[in-house]
Amino acid sequence: MHIITANRLADGLVVFRSGNGRWSQIITSAERLEDETAVEAALEFALADVRSNRVVDPYAVEVVIPALGKDPVPARFRERIRVNGPTTGHSLARPRKRAA
Secondary structure, eight states: OEEEEEEETTTOOEEEEBTTSOEESOGGGBOOBOSHHHHHHHHHHHHHHHHTTSEEEEEEEEEEOSSTTOOOEESSHHHHHHHHOOSSTTTTOOOOOOOO
16 A cells, blocks of 8 residues: 655645645545555646645655554655654754843
8 A cells, every 4th residue: 555745845844645636744644545556646646736836756655554443654664754754852943032
């Protein structure tokens, strides 16, 4: 089973293509693609969003379902990191301005 992922062009965040053709930051919203034909078709639709400057670098990610009723989990470690965000706690922290 596969899903389609990309980076949103506006802010660089990891997004997943849902069944309605929209992009979501939540992996559970991703459309689950059962065969290679479905993957190729979804990538073709994703390329239209590349041409529209919505996302960059869409590609298929293999996912597994660890147990019945559980959420999909990327099969590769690299993709698990992308789903969970930066690996350091302060990566998204912004310095605060001090009051004068």
